Structure formats: C-alpha cells, structure tokens
Amino acid sequence: MLIKDFLLGENFNVVDEAASGNEALDILMLNDYDIILLDIRMEGMDGIETLKQIRRIAPSTDVIMVTGYADIPSAVECIKYGAREFLEKPLRMETLIEKINRILKSREEEKHLREIQVDFPTLVMYKLQLPLSTAKSAITLLNKGLENIVTEKQKELLEHIDQTLWKIDATINDLVDLAKFESGNAQLEKLPVNMDELVPAICAKRESELGSKNINLSFLIDKKVPTIEADPEKLEKVILNILDNAIKYSSPNSTIKVTTTTIHKEVEGNLVPYIEVSISDTGVGISPDVLPYIFNKIKPDYSDKEKSTGLGLALCKLIVEAHNGFITAESQIGQGTTIRFALPVNA
Ligand SMILES: Nc1ncnc2c1ncn2[C@@H]1O[C@H](COP(=O)(O)OP(=O)(O)O)[C@@H](O)[C@H]1O
Ligand SMILES: [Mg+2]
Incomplete structure (x- = not known):
C-alpha cells in the first residue's frame, strides 16, 4: 500500500506527496507542514540537499529521513543538517506511526508550554529533549554502521555513551513532567x-x-x-x-x-x-x-x-x-x- 493511503487511513488529515526534491520544495513554499518524510535517495536533487533547503524554507518543520543500511555515512550528514529522526528501509508502518505520533505530541506540548508561559528552566529542559533524541538516533545508527569494524573497547565506549544519553534523556523527561505537575500545568485527560x-x-x-x-x-x-x-x-x-x-x-x-x-x-x-x-x-x-x-x-x-x-x-x-x-x-x-x-x- 502507498504510504500516503496508509497515513490517510490512519486519520492524518493532510498528506501530500512530491516526486522529487524540487517538487517538495515548491509545495513547501505554499503550505505549512508538521512533518516531512524524506527519502535520502532520490532522482535529481538528493535527500541531503533537499533537507538543507527544507531547513532553510521551513525551519520549524520536522524531517524524518528514510535510509537504507548502505546510507549510514550520508545519514550522519543529515544529523548535521537537522533531521529529527531516522527510519530504516524496509519501512515498518507501525514504526512510522509511532515516530509521527511522538513528534506531533512533542510539537503540541511545546506549543502548550509557550502558551502557558512556562518558566525558563522548564522551557530549556524541554528544548534539550530534541537534540538528545537526535543524538540517540545518531548513536543507534553509528552502532549499526560500525558493526564488525570497531574493537571491543570502542564498542564498550559506544555503549557507555548510549547509556549516558539514555540517562540524560530519561532525567530530562522526568524533570519536565515533574515541573508540569508542580506548577499545576499538567493536564489530566480523564x-x-x-x-x-x-x-x-x-x-x-x-x-x-x-x-x-x-x-x-x-x-x-x-x-x-x-x-x-x-x-x-x-x-x-x-x-x-x-x-x-x-x-x-x-x-x-x-x-x-x-x-x-x-x-x-x-x-x-x-x-x-x-x-x-x-x-x-x-x-x-x-x-x-x-x-x-x-x-x-x-x-x-x-x-x-x-x-x-x-x-x-x-x-x-x-x-x-x-x-x-x-x-x-x-x-x-x-x-x-x-x-x-x-x-x-x-x-
Ligand atoms: N521495590 C523497591 N525495592 C527496593 N528499593 C526500592 C523499590 N522501589 C524504590 N526503591 C528505592 O527508592 C528509590 C527511589 O525510587 P525511584 O524514584 O523509582 O528512583 P530510581 O530511578 O532510583 O528507581 C530507589 O532508588 C530505591 O532506593
Ligand atoms: Mg524507579
């Protein structure tokens, strides 16, 4: 099934498709999007170049890069240019939905935090969540791409980085939640x-x-x-x-x-x-x-x-x-x- 049909079936209201990088940029000039799903390999302008342009035209749109195993070195480039998440081929629809929902939820939360004019430390903690989740994605990619190449010692080090990132991420998530409850801004959805x-x-x-x-x-x-x-x-x-x-x-x-x-x-x-x-x-x-x-x-x-x-x-x-x-x-x-x-x- 086409991804577009799948997403429409999942009740996402607007799903537009572009056949090339240039077409994507044209559409992006006219409309606002929360998320763009971008294949790293495309005819004409490649994924990385398209990503750079997207970040210029629509810096607040989140980009999920679709990558294959062979694309790991270029995926690293995408992190530099602000890709938010990575999805590996073959695409698993459940994973796609999970990532989309996670991004949409955090976009909504950030908007909410701004509206209620949350205190500065909470906003800073909140903002740290994004680079951290990107760093975690990067480490996962790196671990995969370096399989059979790194030494045992280096592997240990990578695992240590992975765990440290887990800890920072988990602590920040807990602190943001705590801050929301303590300030009375947590919303219960009963x-x-x-x-x-x-x-x-x-x-x-x-x-x-x-x-x-x-x-x-x-x-x-x-x-x-x-x-x-x-x-x-x-x-x-x-x-x-x-x-x-x-x-x-x-x-x-x-x-x-x-x-x-x-x-x-x-x-x-x-x-x-x-x-x-x-x-x-x-x-x-x-x-x-x-x-x-x-x-x-x-x-x-x-x-x-x-x-x-x-x-x-x-x-x-x-x-x-x-x-x-x-x-x-x-x-x-x-x-x-x-x-x-x-x-x-x-x-
Ligand atoms: N079921 C348990 N058995 C023993 N100690 C516990 C248990 N639950 C909580 N604790 C103690 O209470 C502390 C606080 O728990 P928690 O707030 O969940 O923090 P942590 O991240 O350390 O699990 C733990 O560090 C541990 O010392
Ligand atoms: Mg615990």
Whole structure:
C-alpha cells in the first residue's frame, strides 16, 4: 500500500506527496507542514540537499529521513543538517506511526508550554529533549554502521555513551513532567477506566524484563471494582515506575504480587471508596532511614543506580495526587517492598 493511503487511513488529515526534491520544495513554499518524510535517495536533487533547503524554507518543520543500511555515512550528514529522526528501509508502518505520533505530541506540548508561559528552566529542559533524541538516533545508527569494524573497547565506549544519553534523556523527561505537575500545568485527560483491566494490561508490557529475570507475576484482581474517571496514560507511568522498581530490586526466580481492590477510607467523618493497587516484591527492601524520602525529588544519600533517574516515585506521587489519590510504601530490609496507591471512585 502507498504510504500516503496508509497515513490517510490512519486519520492524518493532510498528506501530500512530491516526486522529487524540487517538487517538495515548491509545495513547501505554499503550505505549512508538521512533518516531512524524506527519502535520502532520490532522482535529481538528493535527500541531503533537499533537507538543507527544507531547513532553510521551513525551519520549524520536522524531517524524518528514510535510509537504507548502505546510507549510514550520508545519514550522519543529515544529523548535521537537522533531521529529527531516522527510519530504516524496509519501512515498518507501525514504526512510522509511532515516530509521527511522538513528534506531533512533542510539537503540541511545546506549543502548550509557550502558551502557558512556562518558566525558563522548564522551557530549556524541554528544548534539550530534541537534540538528545537526535543524538540517540545518531548513536543507534553509528552502532549499526560500525558493526564488525570497531574493537571491543570502542564498542564498550559506544555503549557507555548510549547509556549516558539514555540517562540524560530519561532525567530530562522526568524533570519536565515533574515541573508540569508542580506548577499545576499538567493536564489530566480523564476517561472512564476499568482498573481491573488496565493494571494487568500494563504489567504485560514488562513481559520480557520479567522473563529475563524469571520473575513471576501473580495477580489478585477484584473484577468488581467500579469504573473510575482517570488519565490512563499517566496511570501507566505510575504502574510502570512501581513495577520497574519491583523488578529491578527483586532477585531472579521470585514473585511480584499485584492486587487491585476497593477500599474505604475515612475522610471528614465519611467512608469514601477508593480503588487501591498494590505491587509487592520480595526483593532487597528499603532501609528505614531511606523509606521516608523515597517519594521526594531529592533524597538524602541517594546512590545513583543503573537505568534510574531517582525521580520515578516522586512523579508517581504527583500523578496520584493530581487524581486526588494517595500513595504509600512499606518495606523491610531483606524482605521486600509494597507500594500502594489509591484513587477515589468519585473523583
Ligand atoms: N521495590 C523497591 N525495592 C527496593 N528499593 C526500592 C523499590 N522501589 C524504590 N526503591 C528505592 O527508592 C528509590 C527511589 O525510587 P525511584 O524514584 O523509582 O528512583 P530510581 O530511578 O532510583 O528507581 C530507589 O532508588 C530505591 O532506593
Ligand atoms: Mg524507579
């Protein structure tokens, strides 16, 4: 199927095609586009030259370069000229949609941040996301292009760069999210949510991580919990942050228990129903002097860990509280940890 037909079928409203670089530039003079998908190999003016011209005519349009394995050296040129993302041939439509949606979302967010006149540090952090994601793309390309050429030592170094970039990127993403919640600018997109379905579905996303540590997930899900109004995307962040910790701090061959149930809490003399989700592991546990601080952004004696930003639970707390809920932790060193969060049934 043609890419254009595919995209129109996916409800993108305007999709125009150009047969050559020159034609693309002509169309670009007349219309504004969010994203351009550009093949690095074209008849006449090549992809790189076209990219340069596009950046001149429409600097705020994002460009996704379509490249083949043999194009890696020229793909590096494209990074220099401001390509935002790379897609490898043969094109996988799911990947294309994923990249388009990610770019559209960040364009919308940037517009929103400008409209609400967010503070300067947040805007700077936000702006750092783009060069970082380009640098990550570049490293991925480089890793592929250099396969069988680099020495083991160089490969180690590349992996180190890759991990460092992961960390900066993850930290900036978490900081931007935290800043949005703290300033009251985070928007919850509330929908009817069935937690008895959502919780297992989100946990299933960690199947491979659980499998590689041979950790078993056991569910105790009350199918009768009422539907609530909540933001499922934000709740996914909460559940994955807690589950990722449980996986990270558990030993292989252990079990993580996940429960969903209705509880009642006394609020101003009335019993108020909440849906509670708990995730329990039998891992290393948290020492009593650290436990009171795990939901804080800044933790005393925080020791930096691999694949972590130290901000995950702080963000969970803000998201849960934005839903008028609460989150707690219990832990015994050497025995395990339970994190519970509860969301009001009638928000
Ligand atoms: N399930 C758990 N088991 C043991 N320690 C945990 C667990 N969850 C969180 N912690 C502790 O709380 C800290 C904060 O967690 P989090 O905010 O997710 O940051 P990190 O990026 O380090 O995972 C962790 O660094 C760890 O010390
Ligand atoms: Mg974490």
